[in-house]
Amino acid sequence: MAVKVIIPTPLRAYAGKQESVEVQAATVGEALSAVTTKFSDLKKHLYSDDGRLRSFVNVYVNDEDIRYLQKDQTSVKAGDTISIVPSIAGGAQR
Amino acid sequence: MKRIHTHGVETYPHECCGALLGRDGDGSREVADLMPLENRRDDSPRNRFEVTPEDVRLAEKTAREKRLELIGWYHSHPDAPARPSEYDRDHAWPWYSYIIVSVQNGVPRDTTSWRLRDDRAAYDSEEIKTVAHPAGI
Numbered sequence: 001m002a003v004k005v006i007i008p009t010p011l012r013a014y015a016g017k018q019e020s021v022e023v024q025a026a027t028v029g030e031a032l033s034a035v036t037t038k039f040s041d042l043k044k045h046l047y048s049d050d051g052r053l054r055s056f057v058n059v060y061v062n063d064e065d066i067r068y069l070q071k072d073q074t075s076v077k078a079g080d081t082i083s084i085v086p087s088i089a090g091g092a093q094r
Numbered sequence: 095m096k097r098i099h100t101h102g103v104e105t106y107p108h109e110c111c112g113a114l115l116g117r118d119g120d121g122s123r124e125v126a127d128l129m130p131l132e133n134r135r136d137d138s139p140r141n142r143f144e145v146t147p148e149d150v151r152l153a154e155k156t157a158r159e160k161r162l163e164l165i166g167w168y169h170s171h172p173d174a175p176a177r178p179s180e181y182d183r184d185h186a187w188p189w190y191s192y193i194i195v196s197v198q199n200g201v202p203r204d205t206t207s208w209r210l211r212d213d214r215a216a217y218d219s220e221e222i223k224t225v226a227h228p229a230g231i
Contacts, residue, residue, distance in 0.1 A: 009163065010189035014212075044214060045187055056185045058147040065147075085150055088167050089135070090182035090192070091109055091142035092174035 001026065001078035005035050007042075008084050014041040028059060029072030031082055046084070056087040095224050099202035101130050102170035102195045108139035113153035114166040114191060123165050123191065129153050142181070143169045166191030166207075173197070176204040178217050186210045191220060 002022050007015045015021060016039065023038070025031035036043040048054050059066045060083040066074045076082065101110040113129040131149050135142040145153075145167065157164040167190060171177075176196035178186075186192060188210045195205045208217040 008187075010187040013189065041212075054185075085147040086187060087147050087185075088111070088145035088150060089143065089185040090169060091135075091138075091179065092171040093141075093179035093181065 001076070003031050003076045003078070003080045003082060005031055005082045006084065007035075008086065010086075011042055011045055011084075014045065015039045025076060027072065028061060028066050028074045028076060028082060031076060032059070032072070056089050058085045058087060059083070060085060095205060095222070097128050097130075098168050098170075098193065098195055098205065101168075102172075102197040102202050103200060105133065105139075105170065106197050106200045107172045109133055109135075109141065109143040109170050109172060111143040111145055111167065111169040113145075113150075113157075113164055114168060114193065115153070115157045115160060115162040116165045118163055118165055125165070126162055127160060128168070129156055140172055141174070166193065168193035168195070170195045170197050173199065176206040178208050183210065183214070183217065186214075186217075188212055188214075192217075193222070 003025055004020050004022050006020045007018060021035050023031050023034035025034055046057050061074055061076060061080055111133050112131045114125045115127040116123055116125040131145050133139050133143045134146050135144040154164050171194055176194045191207050191209055193207045196203045207220040207222050209220055210217055
């Protein structure tokens with residue numbers, strides 16, 4: 001089923017400058033996989049080398065944080081919107 | 095710039111953080127307003143900061159309401175150089191501008207701005223030009 005994945009502004013350059021991408025998926029994991037397969041340059045900014053979502057990358061389905069649902073196994077239905085929102089973190093080297 | 099320095103002094107010896115709202119131009123960008131935010135890393139605030147995704151969404155919404163873009167973030171390095179750390183790099187995205195102010199013994203010193211490269215391997219520094227601004231930035 002078709003779901004919409006909103007591409008955050010900093011990553012649009014890696015997704016054909018599109019604000020959103022529509023993909024066919026049954027779960028959040030499938031949707032993100034479809035997007036990063038279509039736009040491979042996105043992958044390193046969302047996933048770390050071990051294939052896990054980077055710790056500061058948060059994913060929402062219609063405003064619900066998937067960490068409180070079934071994470072990447074969270075099911076999606078036609079018309080759902082998936083948002084990718086970073087936490088901003090950093091700090092001095094000590 | 096003055097407001098970033100003031101925020102860094104206020105929170106010293108803890109790190110301050112906030113959002114940069116402005117306009118992304120061709121080859122340059124302008125910070126038109128700031129949105130100071132609370133450092134949510136209360137376990138290690140002297141050398142870490144965190145802006146929650148809820149605060150990020152609030153900053154995006156605020157930028158839209160002001161007809162601006164969320165173009166980056168600022169934070170302070172208390173008693174440490176104004177250079178991005180490995181930890182900064184691991185937690186950054188390209189495109190955003192990351193301004194860092196070094197606050198030494200409670201006094202703001204160097205201020206730098208950085209952008210992460212596409213391959214995430216390193217940052218490039220950005221020149222900062224300060225202009226008189228009605229908002230006192």
